[in-house]
Amino acid sequence: MLAAVDARFSSDARQRWDQGAAAYDARHIRSRSRWFGPVERRMYRSLLPAPSNGRRLRVLDAGAGTGVLSAYLAAHADVVSADLSAASLAVLRTRQASVAPVQADLARLPLRPGSFDAVVSNVVFPHLPDELVVRALLELHDVLRPGGTLVFTVFNWETMRRFRTFPTPRGRFPSGVYYRAYTADEARALMNATPFRDVRVRGLGAVYAFCQPRRGLHRLYHRLGWATMPVEYVLQRLGLLSRAGAYLVVTARKTPAS
Numbered sequence: 001m002l003a004a005v006d007a008r009f010s011s012d013a014r015q016r017w018d019q020g021a022a023a024y025d026a027r028h029i030r031s032r033s034r035w036f037g038p039v040e041r042r043m044y045r046s047l048l049p050a051p052s053n054g055r056r057l058r059v060l061d062a063g064a065g066t067g068v069l070s071a072y073l074a075a076h077a078d079v080v081s082a083d084l085s086a087a088s089l090a091v092l093r094t095r096q097a098s099v100a101p102v103q104a105d106l107a108r109l110p111l112r113p114g115s116f117d118a119v120v121s122n123v124v125f126p127h128l129p130d131e132l133v134v135r136a137l138l139e140l141h142d143v144l145r146p147g148g149t150l151v152f153t154v155f156n157w158e159t160m161r162r163f164r165t166f167p168t169p170r171g172r173f174p175s176g177v178y179y180r181a182y183t184a185d186e187a188r189a190l191m192n193a194t195p196f197r198d199v200r201v202r203g204l205g206a207v208y209a210f211c212q213p214r215r216g217l218h219r220l221y222h223r224l225g226w227a228t229m230p231v232e233y234v235l236q237r238l239g240l241l242s243r244a245g246a247y248l249v250v251t252a253r254k255t256p257a258s
C-alpha cells in the first residue's frame with residue numbers, strides 16, 4: 001500500500017504535470033532536440049540489451065511524459081509508456097508512434113511481473129521524494145525479467161550546484177514541481193537499497209554543464225548548443241569526463257535466473 005503522505009505527493013505531482021504538460025513539451029522537448037537530446041536518446045538505445053530469440057525487445061518507458069524517448073525507441077522495440085499525467089500522455093498520443101500508453105504511478109505499476117527486457121526512465125526520479133524513488137525502483141525491478149536492464153537519469157548535484165537555477169539540492173521549481181539532485185555516491189546509495197546488481201553511474205551533458213553557470217557561454221549555448229552535440233557524443237561514447245555531466249546516468253541489472 002502507498003502511504004497516505006506518498007499518495008498525496010503523487011496526486012499533487014499529477015496535477016502539476018497535467019497543468020505543465022504542453023509547456024514542458026514546447027520548452028524542453030523542442031529545445032532539448034537542439035541540445036544534447038539526440039545524444040541522450042542514442043545513449044539510451046546503446047544501453048539496451050540485444051534482442052534475443054528473433055523477437056523485438058519489450059521496453060517500459062517509466063515516466064514517459066510527452067513521449068519523445070518512447071517515440072524514438074518504438075522504432076527499435078515494443079514500448080509501453082507509463083506516466084502519472086493524463087495530459088502528458090495526451091501529448092504523447094499526438095506523436096503517433098506505436099507505443100502503448102498507461103496512466104500509472106511508478107510506485108504502483110499495474111503491469112505484469114517479469115514482462116520487460118528493459119526499463120528506461122529519463123529525468124523522472126529527480127521529481128520524486130526518496131521514499132517514492134525506492135518504492136518505484138522496487139516496482140521496476142518487479143516488472144523486469146531476470147537479467148533485464150534498468151537505465152535512468154537524475155540531476156547531478158556535483159555540477160548543478162554551480163547552476164544559478166539550482167540553489168539547493170532539493171526544492172521546488174517556480175512551477176511548484178519538486179526536484180532533487182544527487183551526487184554519484186547518493187545515486188549509488190539509492191541503488192544499494194534495492195535488489196539491483198551491476199550498478200554503474202556515469203555522466204551526461206558535460207558541455208552543457210560547463211556552459212550553464214557562465215552567463216555569456218550560457219546564452220551562446222542556447223543558440224548554438226546543437227553544434228556541441230558531436231562533442232557530447234564522443235565524450236559519452238568514450239566515457240570521458242564521466243562524472244562532469246549535468247545528469248547522472250545510472251544503469252543496473254536484475255539478477256539473472258540461476
Ligand SMILES: C[S@@+](CC[C@H](N)C(=O)[O-])C[C@H]1O[C@@H](n2cnc3c(N)ncnc32)[C@H](O)[C@@H]1O
Nearest residue numbers: 017063064065083084085088105106122123124
Ligand atoms: C521531467 S518529465 C520527463 C518526461 C520524459 N521522461 C522526458 O524525458 O521528456 C517527468 C515526468 O515524470 C512523470 N512523473 C512524476 N512522478 C511520477 C510518478 N510517481 N509516476 C509516474 N510518472 C511520474 C511526470 O508526469 C512527468 O511526465
